[in-house]
Amino acid sequence: xxxxxxxxxxxxxxxxxxxxxxxxxxxxxxxxxxxxxxxxxxxxxxxxxxxxxxxxxxxxxxxxxxxxxxxxxxxxxxxxxxxxxxxxxxxxxxxxxxxxxxxxxxxxxxxxxxxxxxxxxxxxxxxxxxxxxxxxxxxxxxxxxxxxxxxxxxxxxxxxxxxxxxxxxxxxxxxxxxxxxxxxxxxxxxxxxxxxxxxxxxxxxxxxxxxxxxxxxxxxxxxxxxxxxxxxxxxxxxxxxxxxxxxxxxxxxxxxxxxxxxxxxxxxxxxxxxxxxxxxxxxxxxxxxxxxxxxxxxxxxxxxxxxxxxxxxxxxxxxxxxxxxxxxxxxxxxxxxxxxxxxxxxxxxxxxxxxxxxxxxxxxxxxxxxxxxxxxxxxxxxxxxxxxxxxxxxxxxxxxxxxxxxxxxxxxxxxxxxxxxxxxxxxxxxxxxxxxxxxxxxxxxxxxxxxxxxxxxxxxxxxxxxxxxxxxxxxxxxxxxxxxxxxxxxxxxxxxxxxxxxxxxxxxxxxxxxxxxxxxxxxxxxxxxxxxxxxxxxxxxxxxxxxxxxxxxxxxxxxxxxxxxxxxxxxxxxxxxxxxxxxxxxxxxxxxxxxxxxxxxxxxxxxxxxxxxxxxxxxxxxxxxxxxxxxxxxxxxxxxxxxxxxxxxxxxxxxxxxxx
Amino acid sequence: xxxxxxxxxxxxxxxxxxxxxxxxxxxxxxxxxxxxxxxxxxxxxxxxxxxxxxxxxxxxxxxxxxxxxxxxxxxxxxxxxxxxxxxxxxxxxxxxxxxxxxxxxxxxxxxxxxxxxxxxxxxxxxx
Numbered sequence: 146x147x148x149x150x151x152x153x154x155x156x157x158x159x160x161x162x163x164x165x166x167x168x169x170x171x172x173x174x175x176x177x178x179x180x181x182x183x184x185x186x187x188x189x190x191x192x193x194x195x196x197x198x199x200x201x202x203x204x205x206x207x208x209x210x211x212x213x214x215x216x217x218x219x220x221x222x223x224x225x226x227x228x229x230x231x232x233x234x235x236x237x238x239x240x241x242x243x244x245x246x247x248x249x250x251x252x253x254x255x256x257x258x259x260x261x262x263x264x265x266x267x268x269x270x271x272x273x274x275x276x277x278x279x280x281x282x283x284x285x286x287x288x289x290x291x292x293x294x295x296x297x298x299x300x301x302x303x304x305x306x307x308x309x310x311x312x313x314x315x316x317x318x319x320x321x322x323x324x325x326x327x328x329x330x331x332x333x334x335x336x337x338x339x340x341x342x343x344x345x346x347x348x349x350x351x352x353x354x355x356x357x358x359x360x361x362x363x364x365x366x367x368x369x370x371x372x373x374x375x376x377x378x379x380x381x382x383x384x385x386x387x388x389x390x391x392x393x394x395x396x397x398x399x400x401x402x403x404x405x406x407x408x409x410x411x412x413x414x415x416x417x418x419x420x421x422x423x424x425x426x427x428x429x430x431x432x433x434x435x436x437x438x439x440x441x442x443x444x445x446x447x448x449x450x451x452x453x454x455x456x457x458x459x460x461x462x463x464x465x466x467x468x469x470x471x472x473x474x475x476x477x478x479x480x481x482x483x484x485x486x487x488x489x490x491x492x493x494x495x496x497x498x499x500x501x502x503x504x505x506x507x508x509x510x511x512x513x514x515x516x517x518x519x520x521x522x523x524x525x526x527x528x529x530x531x532x533x534x535x536x537x538x539x540x541x542x543x544x545x546x547x548x549x550x551x552x553x554x555x556x557x558x559x560x561x562x563x564x565x566x567x568x569x570x571x572x573x574x575x576x577x578x579x580x581x582x583x584x585x586x587x588x589x590x591x592x593x594x595x596x597x598x599x600x601x602x603x604x605x606x607x608x609x610x611x612x613x614x615x616x617x618x619x620x621x622x623x624x625x626x627x628x629x630x631x632x633x634x635x636x637x638x639x640x641x642x643x644x645x646x647x648x649x650x651x652x653x654x655x656x657x658x659x660x661x662x663x664x665x666x667x668x669x670x671x672x673x674x675x676x677x678x679x680x681x682x683x684x685x686x687x688x689x690x691x692x693x694x695x696x697x698x699x700x701x702x703x704x705x706x707x708x709x710x711x712x713x714x715x716x717x718x719x720x721x722x723x724x725x726x727x728x729x730x731x732x733x734x735x736x737x738x739x740x741x742x743x744x745x746x747x748x749x750x751x752x753x754x755x756x757x758x759x760x761x762x763x764x765x766x767x768x769x770x771x772x773x774x775x776x777x778x779x780x781x782x783x784x785x786x787x788x789x790x791x792x793x794x795x796x797x798x799x800x801x802x803x804x805x
Numbered sequence: 806x807x808x809x810x811x812x813x814x815x816x817x818x819x820x821x822x823x824x825x826x827x828x829x830x831x832x833x834x835x836x837x838x839x840x841x842x843x844x845x846x847x848x849x850x851x852x853x854x855x856x857x858x859x860x861x862x863x864x865x866x867x868x869x870x871x872x873x874x875x876x877x878x879x880x881x882x883x884x885x886x887x888x889x890x891x892x893x894x895x896x897x898x899x900x901x902x903x904x905x906x907x908x909x910x911x912x913x914x915x916x917x918x919x920x921x922x923x924x925x926x927x928x929x930x931x932x
């Protein structure tokens with residue numbers, strides 16, 4: 146009955162401790178919150194031991210973990226094996242906040258942060274990242290005794306009975322936001338249960354549940370079921386659908402109900418969507434708010450040319466994709482451009498854009514050059530102009546404007562860049578980003594983030610050139626930029642770092658501009674976020690060409706292509722990737738690894754590949770490899786990352802690594 | 806013998822080496838876990854010895870990597886607060902402050918006293 150946590154739940158896999166199985170007596174089991182399955186993550190063995198002891202004393206089932214990576218894999222293997230996670234903030238392999246994000250997105254479990262650090266900024270960070278609580282060390286028993294409230298709260302707010310959502314929806318205001326009536330009732334019940342602990346809680350939950358669902362069939366619906374309420378797992382596909390729906394509606398205007406309708410997933414409730422939307426918004430906010438300095442972006446653009454090679458290529462490719470998507474670029478051209486952008490001469494058949502030299506990339510940045518080239522079909526330097534040729538196919542209307550804008554924005558001499566940027570700008574509709582002119586964007590809400598991105602990138606990665614690139618086009622999420630950098634080993638390094646920064650941006654989804662992103666973004670995912678943006682902006686059409694290209698290029702790409710079938714996927718991937726990536730990047734090791742990976746990749750592959758691979762590697766190394774990959778193909782990377790995060794991490798990683 | 810241990814323990818509290826957190830740990834000990842405090846203390850010493858040697862290594866290098874030192878110190882501080890080693894915690898805080906301002910000499914002076922704090926002691930159970 147009550148919680149037999151062990152039953153049907155995969156307790157404490159791996160972690161070990163599971164000694165606290167209360168299965169022992171019914172009496173114990175009966176008393177909620179005993180048996181609560183807690184996962185504790187802390188690199189400090191002393192703390193870990195003390196916490197475990199304390200939690201056991203509270204009659205919880207404890208699993209301890211001293212590495213965040215291990216914790217994540219435990220959680221993933223055992224999606225419903227835990228009720229709550231307690232994590233330290235400072236850990237060597239992954240930042241606690243990254244872990245927090247991952248857990249929130251993937252498993253939707255309540256996470257409590259803890260640290261000896263009680264500075265307000267860190268506590269605030271915990272809040273903004275979605276932690277349900279923040280404990281200051283030394284942690285006392287009293288604090289741990291009440292952690293179960295977070296589990297209850299979360300369950301209530303996510304009350305959802307997949308199979309019988311009908312009744313629930315009717316009766317309930319399950320929706321967190323709107324459930325004042327219901328929640329009040331439930332609250333009353335809960336209040337009493339709180340006092341009584343255990344049985345009351347359970348019964349009140351049951352009552353509420355029954356109230357809500359006339360059918361009352363819920364799985365198990367007994368007390369145990371309350372605790373084990375089926376949690377909706379946001380798989381990659383589901384998330385992609387979600388993201389697609391959100392984008393369709395517009396991030397600002399997306400409401401759970403509409404999202405739910407668009408997604409049309411049986412068994413999914415509005416509450417599920419609502420809570421996921423909340424998290425998603427937080428994530429976007431975090432990504433978008435990072436870079437705010439458009440100005441910097443521009444500057445960096447100009448200056449960073451060298452560094453930016455890689456990104457440029459990617460940008461180009463990206464833009465191309467975007468263009469293609471928007472129908473402006475023939476798919477083929479897009480592919481070619483992409484190929485070019487990636488620096489793979491082979492790919493581009495038409496224009497024979499070989500790309501891949503650093504110099505060429507640089508040219509992308511210079512708008513001035515681009516202008517003439519653009520119009521002419523450039524044949525001039527193959528490397529530089531690959532995009533140009535392709536762009537030819539693009540409706541002129543856009544280009545000239547773009548060019549103009551680009552030129553202004555990016556004094557750098559890269560033709561490609563300019564074009565791409567233009568495209569990006571147009572696509573992204575980012576005003577203020579590199580390109581002052583806001584071309585009509587096929588998509589939507591200008592992302593303020595972009596401007597921010599570039600800045601951020603610049604500052605962080607130090608590749609001013611690069612950063613500008615990503616920035617300019619929110620459309621071209623930094624991933625492109627990153628990709629460009631990747632090509633060069635040095636840049637790849639920068640790229641990695643850049644990427645890391647990007648993650649924040651990477652979630653460029655049309656989320657409300659103006660969201661201020663916390664400065665701490667250092668997530669490598671920024672690239673992915675940008676990527677996502679791109680993805681968002683580019684519709685399905687985009688995906689197709691890019692994917693083809695990618696698959697040609699690189700195994701990874703294939704994986705990725707598969708991973709993402711639609712840009713939505715990419716988004717979700719990006720989203721998840723970002724998270725993953727961020728986490729990976731967070732750790733120092735990751736960075737190093739990523740760098741190395743990037744370098745290797747860059748050497749081996751063209752931009753695109755390098756962009757992707759490094760990401761991937763980073764991910765692998767830091768557990769965030771996926772993200773790096775993402776950078777490469779915005780979508781792919783994002784998708785990949787997402788996928789990786791969710792499920793194919795190992796596969797992707799190996800795929801990527803194989804290539805390298 | 807036990808009395809001696811008790812006295813020593815009391816003096817540790819009086820001198821500020823231990824604080825109430827330690828008492829919490831003691832309360833966690835019971836018949837089912839009779840050596841909890843000892844186990845924790847042992848673990849703490851082992852871990853902190855490692856941390857300290859890392860710190861010393863970092864200090865010995867020509868240029869001080871304050872970030873890394875700060876990280877070590879943060880870890881050390883976390884452990885120390887969890888076990889109730891309040892003086893160590895205080896030292897860590899000060900050390901981190903020095904790191905924050907990049908003062909390499911300041912904490913060097915304190916290394917001596919810090920060493921005294923950490924070391925096998927009878928913070929364990931009554932032996």
